Amino acid sequence: MTGHGGRRTRAERDAITVEIGYALVSAAFAAAVVLGAVAGPALLFELPDAVETSLLRGGVVLAAVLFPVRTVSVLVAFRRRTRQGRTRPDA
Numbered sequence: 001m002t003g004h005g006g007r008r009t010r011a012e013r014d015a016i017t018v019e020i021g022y023a024l025v026s027a028a029f030a031a032a033v034v035l036g037a038v039a040g041p042a043l044l045f046e047l048p049d050a051v052e053t054s055l056l057r058g059g060v061v062l063a064a065v066l067f068p069v070r071t072v073s074v075l076v077a078f079r080r081r082t083r084q085g086r087t088r089p090d091a
Contacts, residue, residue: 015082023074030070031063038062 008016039059042052 016078019075019078023071023078026074027067027070031067034066035059035063 037059039056041047042055042059047055
């Protein structure tokens with residue numbers, strides 16, 4: 001967060017910790033929503049076995065891909081904001 005390579009302040013460390021927590025929680029929520037949206041019909045309705053299997057596997061794969069993508073995108077956006085001197089998105 002500091003451009004000169006010095007030690008981070010307590011506020012900077014706290015901001016990083018909060019941002020990591022937000023990235024993980026929002027990624028887990030997004031992955032759960034996608035999993036539910038894709039695999040949900042297979043769990044709620046009587047569908048042919050091939051369709052159920054495809055929906056379940058597709059939901060798991062999409063959720064597994066979405067989780068790291070969301071986590072990284074939140075952290076990269078935070079890094080950009082801090083390099084521009086803003087720690088809040090509305091600043």
